[in-house]
Amino acid sequence: MDTSEEAPAHGQARRFAGVRVLVLGSNADEDSFEWHVESSLRRMGCEVRLFHDRDGASSVASLPRKALNKIAQTVFREPERIGEKRLLRLVAALEPEVILVLLGSQVSPKTIAGIRKISRAPILCWCQDQLSTLGRQYLLGSGYDAVFVKDRYMQDLFSRMIRSTTFHYLPEACNPLIHRPLELSDEGVATYGCEVMIAGTLYYYRQAILQQLDGFDIKIWGRRPDWLIDRMPGRYMGREVRGDDKVYAMRGAKICLNTLHYAEVDGLNCRAFEIAGCGGFQLINGVAVLAEHFEPSVEIAVYQTTDELRDKIRYYLDRPELMLQIAERGRVRAHRDHTYEQRLARILQLALPQAAAV
DSSP: OOOGGGOOOHHHHGGGTTOEEEEEESOOOTTSHHHHHHHHHHHTTOEEEEEETTTTOOSOTTSOHHHHHHHHHHHOSOGGGTTHHHHHHHHHHHOOSEEEEESSTTSOHHHHHHHHHHOOSOEEEEEOSOGGGOTTTHHHHSOOSEEEESBHHHHHHHHHHOOSSOEEEOOOOBOTTTSSOOOOOHHHHHHHOEEEEEESOOOHHHHHHHTTOTTSOEEEESOOOTTSOOSSTTTBOSSOOOHHHHHHHHHHEEEEEEOOOTTOSSBOOHHHHHHHHHTOOEEEEOOTTHHHHSOBTTTBEEESSHHHHHHHHHHHHTOHHHHHHHHHHHHHHHHHHOBHHHHHHHHHHHHOHHHHTO
């Protein structure tokens, strides 16, 4: 198997010590993508500053952020540019050597053009989401020095059709310091124990799949929009899980179900790598790219239809030792080949080829 795109690992990471990196993201919550990127860059020795849209928050701190976002979307034609002047001042003061934009749908091409007037740093984007999140397609109109996408379909399509930037495939990752096996107490088993768990936003496509799993003990962790009709009463746990709570939820379940969003044409979500890193037994719907990162039926279990999903759940629940073996092989693979430091070394290698060659 060719893993050349992910080859830079811990040894090479030291070559980027002292590099000043400005990361543009959406939030800094624990266990968020931004949080893992920032902490991993620091472990690599980089000097990191994370700029996100919660910086310099409104003085009306008591108002829910959702309400403020709604007002911004309604009042401003380009709400993404509200903090632009503050960002440009930071760029001028920090003088970063690399600017890394995460996701890309929330940074205007006009903002990128403004940065280029005051900085010669390479500007790259790591889009860690799928096609349905492209919004105004800022990702395609900003003229980044390079864009990293997690879907082979996106990388192929955009590379064939767009010449203003280069597109590279770069999957998501796990953080072995967070996504690692933890043992549950008796209280933890009572809270998190179940046959099947799923962690992520509950939407109708995902709920429709879960509805077909009658008869199994299921726990659903994550965000449930207030407009969604709950057709699985008693299964939704009422909250998200982050950090160790997420590990406990994955370790407490016999099977960790991963239903990829329908817009994941040929890509994997972060959960694929997090579950594996935690040592959870993962059952995921198969996409072609999966075999590049895990060996199906050996390091991860795969299904293609809901009928097959039900059959696989029954099959593996009857074979707990096999589940433990597959989960452990998946953990070893994730910690060996799929860490944030490895992914970020790939990005910095392209941004700073001279530093990478030292």
